[in-house]
Amino acid sequence: MEKDLEVRSQVTLIVRRWYIVVLFGLLGALAGYGLSFVNPPIYRTHSVFAMGLNFDMTTPLSQYEEDFALGKVAGVVLSDDVIAKAIFILTQREDTVNDxxxxxxxxxxILLEQKGSRWELNVxxxxxxxxxxMANSWAEAAEDSLWDAYAHALQANSLKYQLESINKELRFLKTEDDRNPQNRSRIEDLEKLISEMDTQIQVELELGRGLTTFLSFEWTxxxxxxxxxxTRSRGGQILAGNLLxxxxxSLMIILFRSIKNKPGRFNIT
Incomplete structure (x- = not known):
């Protein structure tokens, strides 16, 4: 009961001192208006890629294997060289951009968001x-780099198949070596070729940046x-300042009343 009376008393006091509440509300609104210039509104936009794995080209993968394969793609999209390429594209098209x-x-x-097969390149x-x-320059740079890396990944895969065939021939010739010494020259040539192809495959894998050959992607x-x-507009910041x-x-009115009502103080209500 006493609490109810106290609450009613506080509400009555606030109503009686309405001009103080209005004054603080106006000051808060002005503060919100001023802060809206210090913190201007932030805009957001994005380009979108359709990204996934073509399971017609491979056996089913575990979740870890899928995440690993797509993680390599994200690494390319967010890489420094892709960002540098995006900056170059942007500065060529936007004369006012400061390098x-x-x-x-x-x-x-920037922020890369992966929503299933929908990848958003946010700026x-x-x-x-x-x-x-910026978002379109980033997407263009990412697309170019992904296609380039994907081509190298395909080349590495093709070389691996060729190398497998050469190794089969080499193993066969080695089994025939004792009966046909003339095969020794061919064996030496194949061993040299295998060494060269191993080096070439490593180069292609590095340029392929770990991308899988059953990757599917498109800038959509x-x-x-x-x-x-x-983010909140200027009007929202003014309203927030007003409410604050x-x-x-209101709190100041209640606080000053509490101070005045302390024992030993002259009470004015």
Whole structure:
């Protein structure tokens, strides 16, 4: 009962001091308006890739194997050389872009989100037109690098099949060596060829960047210029400041009343 009376008393006091609440609300709204210039709205856009594994070309994989294969793809998309290529593409098309600023900030503005087979190359920033250009430059650079690496992965795989055939011939000739000494020259040639192919395969694997040959990918959506911010707008910040001010004003009224009502103090209500 006493608590109910106390709450009613506080509400009555706040209503009587409404002008203080209004003043704090206005001050909060002004503070929110000012902060909206210090912290401008952040926009977000993305390009989209359809990414997956072609199981018609391979046996079923474990979840770990799938994650590992797709992790290699993500490594390419987020690699420094892809970002550098994206920056080059961007600066060639956007005359107002500052090279040094982009080099410093590009990676801090991007986020790769994997939503099943839908991979979103997200870019955040204050300039909606610029981030759309950044997202498309990043997607173009990623697509070029993925196709290049994929071609090398296919070449490495092709060389492995050729090497397997050569090794079979070598094993056969070695079993015939004692009966046909003329095969020795051919054996030496094959051993030299195998050594050269081993080296070539390693080079192709490195250039293939660990991509699997049963990878499937396609750049399906270009980034669009966002029409609205991803974070709160200026109006939202003003409203938040207003509500915070009203709350602070109400608390200040209650606090000062408590101080005045302490024993030994002159009570004014």
């Amino acid at each position: 040094e600023l982009i080099l410093e900030d590009f990676k801090s503005k 955040f920033g204050e300039d909606p037109e610029l981030i759309a250009a 959506e270009q980034a669009m210029v966002p029409q609205g911010p991803a 001010g009203i709350t602070m004003g």
